[in-house]
Amino acid sequence: xxxxxxxxxxxxxxxxxxxxxxxxxxxxxxxxxxxxxxxxxxxxxxxxxxxxxxxxxxxxxxxxxxxxxxxxxxxxxxxxxxxxxxxxxxxxxxxxxxxxxxxxxxxxxxxxxxxxxxxxxxxxxxxxxxxxxxxxxxxxxxxxxxxxxxxxxxxxxxxxxxxxxxxxxxxxxxxxxxxxxxxxxxxxxxxxxxxxxxxxxxxxxxxxxxxxxxxxxxxxxxxxxxxxxxxxxxxxxxxxxxxxxxxxxxxxxxxxxxxxxxxxxxxxxxxxxxxxxxxxxxxxxxxxxxxxxxxxxxxxxxxxxx
Amino acid sequence: xxxxxxxxxxxxxxxxxxxxxxxxxxxxxxxxxxxxxxxxxxxxxxxxxxxxxxxxxxxxxxxxxxxxxxxxxxxxxxxxxxxxxxxxxxxxxxxxxxxxxxxxxxxxxxxxxxxxxxxxxxxxxxxxxxxxxxxxxxxxxxxxxxxxxxxxxxxxxxxxxxxxxxxxxxxxxxxxxxxxxxxxxxxxxxxxxxxxxxxxxxxxxxxxxxxxxxxxxxxxxxxxxxxxxxxxxxxxxxxxxxxxxxxxxxxxxxxxxxxxxxxxxxxxxxxxxxxxxxxx
Numbered sequence: 001x002x003x004x005x006x007x008x009x010x011x012x013x014x015x016x017x018x019x020x021x022x023x024x025x026x027x028x029x030x031x032x033x034x035x036x037x038x039x040x041x042x043x044x045x046x047x048x049x050x051x052x053x054x055x056x057x058x059x060x061x062x063x064x065x066x067x068x069x070x071x072x073x074x075x076x077x078x079x080x081x082x083x084x085x086x087x088x089x090x091x092x093x094x095x096x097x098x099x100x101x102x103x104x105x106x107x108x109x110x111x112x113x114x115x116x117x118x119x120x121x122x123x124x125x126x127x128x129x130x131x132x133x134x135x136x137x138x139x140x141x142x143x144x145x146x147x148x149x150x151x152x153x154x155x156x157x158x159x160x161x162x163x164x165x166x167x168x169x170x171x172x173x174x175x176x177x178x179x180x181x182x183x184x185x186x187x188x189x190x191x192x193x194x195x196x197x198x199x200x201x202x203x204x205x206x207x208x209x210x211x212x213x214x215x216x217x218x219x220x221x222x223x224x225x226x227x228x229x230x231x232x233x234x235x236x237x238x239x240x241x242x243x244x245x246x247x248x249x250x251x252x253x254x255x256x257x258x259x260x261x262x263x264x265x266x267x268x269x270x271x272x273x274x275x276x277x278x279x280x281x282x283x284x285x286x287x288x289x290x291x292x293x294x295x296x297x298x299x300x301x302x303x304x305x306x
Numbered sequence: 307x308x309x310x311x312x313x314x315x316x317x318x319x320x321x322x323x324x325x326x327x328x329x330x331x332x333x334x335x336x337x338x339x340x341x342x343x344x345x346x347x348x349x350x351x352x353x354x355x356x357x358x359x360x361x362x363x364x365x366x367x368x369x370x371x372x373x374x375x376x377x378x379x380x381x382x383x384x385x386x387x388x389x390x391x392x393x394x395x396x397x398x399x400x401x402x403x404x405x406x407x408x409x410x411x412x413x414x415x416x417x418x419x420x421x422x423x424x425x426x427x428x429x430x431x432x433x434x435x436x437x438x439x440x441x442x443x444x445x446x447x448x449x450x451x452x453x454x455x456x457x458x459x460x461x462x463x464x465x466x467x468x469x470x471x472x473x474x475x476x477x478x479x480x481x482x483x484x485x486x487x488x489x490x491x492x493x494x495x496x497x498x499x500x501x502x503x504x505x506x507x508x509x510x511x512x513x514x515x516x517x518x519x520x521x522x523x524x525x526x527x528x529x530x531x532x533x534x535x536x537x538x539x540x541x542x543x544x545x546x547x548x549x550x551x552x553x554x555x556x557x558x559x560x561x562x563x564x565x566x567x568x569x570x571x572x573x574x575x576x577x578x579x580x581x582x583x584x585x586x
Contacts, residue, residue, distance in 0.1 A: 018583075055412045057584035077414040085412050091405025095321050104317065107310045108413035150409065 006033040007069070008158050008190050009054065014063035016049050023049040025214035027063075031158075031192055031207070036184050038201030038208030038222065039194040040300075046214040047194045048088060051162045054192075055085055067158070081110040084156035086164060090147025092135045098122060098146055099131040102153055109154035118153065125149045125179065141172035148179055152187075159183060160192045165200060173200075180204055198300045202226060210300070232257055233273055235264045235280070236288040243285050247276075262288075308419045315427035319393060328389030328435050332382070336442040339378055340450060343369070347451075355457075358464060371448030372456040372472055376548065378443040383483055383541070387490040388512055389435060394428040395494035395507035398579065402502040402586040411584055421499075421579045425572070428491045436484050444476065458548045465550055475547045482544040482557070485564050489537050490515070492568045496575040502586050537567045 009031035016024040024046040031037040041047050052058040054065060056076050065072040067079045092101040099118060106113035122131055125145040135143065144164060151159050161180070165173045181204060183189040195201050201208050202222055209219040218225060237243050243264055247256060257265040268276060273290060280287050319325050343350065347369045355368070398421070401407035411417065456467045467475065490511065497507035518538035521529050533539055543560035546553050 052408075052584060057408060057411055059581070059583060077416070079414075080412060081414040083412070085409075087408040087412070089405065091408065093318060093321070093404065093406060095323065096318075100317070100321075104314050105409060105413065107314055108307065108410070108415050110307070110414045 007031070008033050008067065009192060010066040012064040014050060014053060014065065015061045016053060016058060017061045022214055026216065027211055027214065028216050029209040029219050031190060033190055034188065035207050036180065036191045036193060036205045038205030039192060040196070040198060040201050040208055041211040042196055045211045047211065048162055051160060051194055052087060054160065055083070055087065056080065057087065082157045083160060084151030084154065085160040086147040086151060087162045089167065090143045090150070092143065092146065094136045095134065097132050097134055098127060101135060101146065102150055105150050106153045111154045113153055121149045121153050140167050141169065141175070144168060144172065144176060158190045158192065162194045164193065177204055231268060231270060231292045233266050233268055234291040235266065235276065236262055237264060237280060238262070238286040240264065242283065243280060246279055246283055307415045308423060311415055311420055311423035312426050315423045316430065319427055319431050324396070325393050325431065327392060329438055331389055332435065332439050333442065335382065336378055336439070339381065340374065340446065343374055344450060354459060367452060367454040368457055369451060370454035371444065371451045372453060372469065374447035374451050375443040375476070376456060376458065379483070382439060383544070386435065386439065386487060387515055390432050390487055390490050391494040391508045391511040393431050394491040395498050395511055396504045397424040397428055397495055398498040399501040399507050400504045403504050405586060407584055407586060417580045418576055421576060425495055428495055429488055432487045432491050433484060436480065436487060440480055456548070460549060465548065467548065467550065479544040479547040482547065485561060486541040486544070489564050489567055492571045496571045499575045499578040499582065535563065537564060540564050
């Protein structure tokens, strides 16, 4: 659920065509204050085009974009002053130091930023001691952290991150994920985060939209969207045949997905896990383990192929 | 915000290694010319004055700082545009190539302001390059060769300008040369708005200069009609300040044509930059 009912971002029927190529066909979604909002879609779905349109880097062919309750085209500077962003990868001036890069972008942010604030923000993203180093020697992960420092320097209300974990190693992904959660929990920021990885959105976001082929497929609370789906639950038992007979006697049909050695993979809802477990135990079937898995990727693929 | 952006652009130009290529190249070339003139300047002067020696007698110090400055300017003013375009052609396209344009254009400042910040910084760089050339040619030239009257050979014949009459001529000549170089900076900045890589606008600027120079030099009637409107025709107008009497109409007409080019190109640059979708 959202912390607030105040809409920070409203996108209605966004369309972007490049000649005959339709990058975005019909995208609509709302982001509320306090959300960590996942913007999900496969590669080429139109995520980057939509995000660039939100940031006025690309002019839409059709559609309405309102941020902070105001029309983007008419109030561009007012809106951009309240946004921090990383679009795709964080590129900086390689011939300047980390500190100078932050200062250059801070100067254009519309607020006065002191040197101590620059140092504070560089420390927050874990780059203390590297302020004077030129960007030429920075790893992708370090640039991504500096990118987040750049987004925070003017204390924006909304942070837009386009594929922030792309190209990072596993530790880098965890670090950036934790930084995003810190922004939400410690700094009360609204975050709009695009990704093509469903599990990443599930870990961070409270609400999400899924787009495919330039169109909105589904939008809502992450937990509601994912929990609405059936689970695949693996029961490890000592008597497979007896367990199959018991399941066959139940009113629900076709709940067995497949059988792997002594594991029964069942299509059931979360509430039915203890019911099945009790059924097995009452009939002298030993249950060694129960493992529930959501078919995230299947769900995602099902939606985007609809 | 505009001035903060302009300050940023100055910082970027100052930090870029390529900005010093122009300064280094001018220092090296002028250094070589000064050395060559110091060693063999009298032979060079004799070669120029030889055809007149039967009817004229030359007295005083012909090989002086003023003459050296004039020779250096004449030699280099054709090549300095390349050094200018090296920096100004990269101002917009370089941001695209580096990817920094994405961050830059998501800041609460209009695209027109960003473009004019870059333009102003580019013009300042052009001025610095020209002032450095002037310093080396005129100041260092006078230190090494002393001062004196200036003897200029042009299509009308030999013009000798008195030393006391030279300061304003050099100042006006340099101002006119600055206007020509600003024209080049404007051209390369405009081309830079159409490109996503650094090298394209630089090469294109030079290609246009070469093409227009060739068209300007061809003695073909159909081309002669357009020659007065080519900016390259007016890039040597600074020399007119060293003629006696001063061709005022010619100078004013050249300045107007260069101004019109500058304004026209800036209008194209603003239009393109404001409509550009940032896909880099």
